[in-house]
Amino acid sequence: MPPPEIPQDNPRIPWLPRLRVRLPGADIATALVVVLIATHWIVERAGGPAFVPNLFIHLGLTWEGVRSWGVWQIITYALLHGGWFHLIVNVLMLWLVGGRVIHILGYRGWLKVVVSGVVLGGLLHLLTSAVLVSNGFQEFRLVGISGACYALLITLTTLSPDSRMWPIPITGKNLGLGLIFSELFLWLMRPELGIPWFSAMGLRLVDMGGGSLFYISHACHFGGAIAGWWLARKLLAPTPSLADLRQMRAEREKGIGMDEA
Template structure:
């Protein structure tokens, strides 16, 4: 963990962020891979020119039924266009270095991959009507690392937003859940009707179910990270408490 630079009695946030970014090897490697893949896709003409690429790499029920079992892993590596990629890359660069500074590159990778796998699973479960286009994009993983960060820093301000980590995390979870359940294909009373009135489609163009899956992974991992640890001091204290409860006669028999 790096020590922040002090300038004029205050922490230099930009300097710290810059050092974190340059030392975040897994984040930078992931961004490089995504940009290179998107460059190849766009050079080939993008979705309109190569829909079969998206059909093979993106995630869909049809693809899985046709034996494309790699799709839950591959769908996150391809994006619909440069704008889609840039949105996710900005999230990775803003959050990834903080994760690596706190827990290292391995933690970042585990959270990211777990998030996109859960996102794909929730997308399939909460879209029973099927998808008109395959699911693509790493947003499930980005949401997972964001929710982990808000979970382990509930009282911190989530720069650049003027809200606490706890408020941001709860807001993302609730919003993702509500938007996912508005899907008309789920047939949930009142919610499905409201989804149709709001013009929410079930074509998978924006998968709120994917975001929900990633958010839940990040939230669960944060709770696991903050779980009470068993220490030698705690074990000794517990033994002393038991021996005091047993009394001197019981201790002599041991």
């Protein structure tokens, strides 16, 4: 089954003639965006995350919280964001990239990608937090829907690997692989994990002034990316023909001493 090409849809943004964007309408993607913006607006109206700590304690994702049976955190952490910039970047990816994914996979496929990205991203963050705690370090609370955004983006690049991903003049395949491996390496390079060679590289990066890179949950990004890649590869798997099914059936029945009728 050949990978589907990303359809070149209208409307176009006039001042970016090379960019064709399919914008979601009154649909599930827009509804999620509205919920995220409304949630963060309420938080900011209360004074910001520092003024509603209990909300972030109960809904943000931590290893300690899940160990205390706060299993809902594996989903609810995606509803909160640390600031407007964090929220706007994620919302743009959800809305613009998500619109393309909806066009290709439909609403059910889009929802499956989003939920899988949130859950797998959260699980890998929990794995990282468990290692940090066992090594005597403090864990970081995870908030934001970045895992789902990475899942949507990698789904798109995998389904249409030969399409050019504006504004970066590279193919979808190269962009997807670059993001996956960069997030993997940045995750493994976290100094507190103590992984040989990788942690040494992370410490060198910190010495060069790049310590802020490790305030980002690259484990979550990598988990979301892998979820998107796996779902897209599953969709691209060839569907067996009727002849293939008959041959497989004949081989199974031959193995148990039966003849095909």
